[in-house]
Amino acid sequence: MLWHRIINVKEWFGEMAERYRLVRDFNKAAKMSFITGEAPTLLQARITKGGGDNRHAFSRFLAGGFRIKAMSGRSLAQRELIEIGRVILDNEDLVRKLVALGWDTLEVHANVGYTGARWALKDHVKLGGWLGEGSNA
Amino acid sequence: MAREATHKYVCRQVAWNVLTTRQQTSMIKQLQMCFTMLMDQKMHSSTALTDDMGMDLINHPIWFWLFLLQCIVIVILVFLLVEQKINARLAVYERNRMQEYGKKEVDLVNVMKSINSSKELYKELSLKCHPDRYAGDPRQAIARELFRDISANKRNYQKLREIQEVANKKLV
Numbered sequence: 001m002l003w004h005r006i007i008n009v010k011e012w013f014g015e016m017a018e019r020y021r022l023v024r025d026f027n028k029a030a031k032m033s034f035i036t037g038e039a040p041t042l043l044q045a046r047i048t049k050g051g052g053d054n055r056h057a058f059s060r061f062l063a064g065g066f067r068i069k070a071m072s073g074r075s076l077a078q079r080e081l082i083e084i085g086r087v088i089l090d091n092e093d094l095v096r097k098l099v100a101l102g103w104d105t106l107e108v109h110a111n112v113g114y115t116g117a118r119w120a121l122k123d124h125v126k127l128g129g130w131l132g133e134g135s136n137a
Numbered sequence: 138m139a140r141e142a143t144h145k146y147v148c149r150q151v152a153w154n155v156l157t158t159r160q161q162t163s164m165i166k167q168l169q170m171c172f173t174m175l176m177d178q179k180m181h182s183s184t185a186l187t188d189d190m191g192m193d194l195i196n197h198p199i200w201f202w203l204f205l206l207q208c209i210v211i212v213i214l215v216f217l218l219v220e221q222k223i224n225a226r227l228a229v230y231e232r233n234r235m236q237e238y239g240k241k242e243v244d245l246v247n248v249m250k251s252i253n254s255s256k257e258l259y260k261e262l263s264l265k266c267h268p269d270r271y272a273g274d275p276r277q278a279i280a281r282e283l284f285r286d287i288s289a290n291k292r293n294y295q296k297l298r299e300i301q302e303v304a305n306k307k308l309v
Contacts, residue, residue, distance in 0.1 A: 011236070018239055029245040039253045058235055087251045090292040093243050100239035 019060075019101045023047060042071040043084075050105035054120035060102035066121075067107040075113025084108045085117050089124045099125045164211065171204040250294040258297045262287050266304050279307050 023045050030043040050064030068084060070076055085108045089095060098106070099121050109116030175198070266284050271277040283304055290296035 015236075015239060022243075025245050026248075029249045032246070033249040033253065039249060043249075043252070083256065084252055087248065087255065087292045091243070091248060091251070093238075093241060094245075094248060096238040097241055097243055100235040100237075 015101055019047070019063075019103075022097065022101065023066075044069045044071060047103075048105075048107065050103070050107075051118060051120070054104040054122065056099065056104055056122045058099060058102055059104040064102060064104040065107055066098055066103045066105065067109070070108070070110045072110045073112060074110065075115060076110040078115065078117070081108045081110070081115070081117040085119055089119060089121075092126060095121055095124050095126075167207070171200065171207065174200045175204055244295070247293070247295045251292050255292050255294045255297060258294065258301070259287065259291050262297060262301055262304065266300075266308065271308075276308055283308070 026043075026045040030039065030045070033039040034042040045066065045068050047063050048065030048067045049062045050059070050066075055064060068088070070081075070084065085106060088106055104121055106119045106121055107116060108118075263284065266280050266287060268277050268281040268284055271280045283300055286300050287297065290300070
């Protein structure tokens with residue numbers, strides 16, 4: 001029993017480390033892409049509390065949001081925000097990894113302006129329909 | 138003998154193997170107590186021994202109904218316990234499956250390239266490999282297949298690059 005609890009605690013810390021590693025790797029890739037000139041805009045990822053309606057069985061409490069902030073210096077148009085979000089959502093491996101590590105919401109916004117886009121990850125995870133059904137992005 | 142038979146019957150009813158030793162012991166004690174009280178009441182009550190079954194049911198002592206109620210509650214609890222165990226097993230399976238996904242490596246450089254460059258590459262390839270460009274040409278079938286792949290990997294830069302290489306070889 002005690003051993004089982006120890007394993008659970010170890011898994012919890014392992015998942016937390018994996019979450020921060022993913023955010024760090026994303027930011028590193030975005031930085032490299034910006035430095036080499038491939039990307040006109042620097043992207044920055046961070047963990048937020050997420051949307052309460054998007055929760056699923058693996059959601060982290062108050063840390064279910066994966067927010068991508070585009071350091072564009074201007075307000076991004078809706079189609080630009082959606083394009084960034086769609087690239088993440090079309091990458092099935094990344095979406096599954098995000099869901100597995102406790103994220104439930106993907107948020108994209110610019111560093112200027114008040115518009116942003118938000119998706120429920122459970123609608124895009126495609127795990128045979130056991131996490132959620134339908135799509136309402 | 139009758140007492141033992143009743144005891145075995147109740148044991149079978151509550152799926153004995155599922156319960157822990159402590160639960161089993163406490164249940165045996167409770168059942169024995171109820172059974173003893175019931176038998177005492179039966180022996181002392183003359184109305185319970187009548188031939189009329191309808192009257193017999195009505196005239197059962199309160200302990201009988203309590204015993205019956207307790208049996209029903211036990212059966213419900215055992216049912217819930219079994220269901221919970223099945224669910225727990227499923228949860229472990231799902232958790233293990235999700236942990237596998239959590240440890241899987243994702244190419245984030247490709248994600249960045251897809252965000253920044255996949256749109257242009259998609260436009261270029263969709264123009265280059267559009268099947269209508271090869272109408273009446275034997276390469277049209279290849280172009281149709283490539284165009285299907287391009288549409289499926291619209292936002293995947295790496296896949297689009299691979300398709301571009303194939304298109305350069307086959308659609309020259």
